[in-house]
Amino acid sequence: MTISRRVVLHFPRSLVDQPIMCRLAREFNIDFNILKASVTPKEEGLLVVELTGDAKDYDQGQKYLAQTGVEIQPLSQDVVRNEDRCTHCGACVVLCPTAALIVDPSTRRIDFDNDKCIACGICVTACPPRAMEIRF
Ligand code: SF4
Ligand code: SF4
Known part of the structure; x- marks a missing residue:
């Protein structure tokens, strides 16, 4: 098999x-x-x-x-952002290895591009208000 x-x-x-x-x-x-x-x-x-x-x-x-x-x-896990919790502090941006989390230069808010996310989980543990979540 x-x-x-x-x-x-x-x-x-x-x-x-x-x-x-x-x-x-x-x-x-x-x-x-x-x-x-x-x-x-x-x-x-x-x-x-x-x-x-x-x-x-x-x-x-x-x-x-x-x-x-x-x-x-x-890689069966999916990472989502709880928009109510995210404070756009930016702590995750430097940690994300694939630039799935980036600063929008016009608003200074943090954009999350799920298509670039490889579900490595780094941001999940690093996010202070626990806004990034892994869904199984
Ligand atoms: S670390 Fe968490 S709260 Fe801060 S910008 Fe990233 S997702 Fe939002
Ligand atoms: S799980 Fe990894 S790849 Fe996905 S947004 Fe978080 S740090 Fe970036």
Whole structure:
């Protein structure tokens, strides 16, 4: 049985330049399609990828990623902003790795573009009034 899943991979700074994805393909027969890639302000690497492989290989590949220290997050989560709570303080803007949260130069308010969001969750924990929410 073939499995195909979209996930967010979080690479700690120490692993950003390691050939982890090449090994995943070569040793575990997992195809990967990179949908988005970025580096956070803390220099953590983020990859949004579609991983495809035989179920057994996929399982082994996941274990390999976890053992190397890569955090795997399913992309089935949706991030929304509670407009009543957002104070437009801007704290999230510098943290968002994909510029899904940006300052509108004309109003100085913070715009949220859900299409750019990769559901990394960084803003959810960083937002002082907890305006950013993950929906499952
Ligand atoms: S950190 Fe929270 S309150 Fe501040 S602009 Fe971002 S979403 Fe709004
Ligand atoms: S979860 Fe928040 S920080 Fe992460 S990409 Fe989406 S808007 Fe940006």
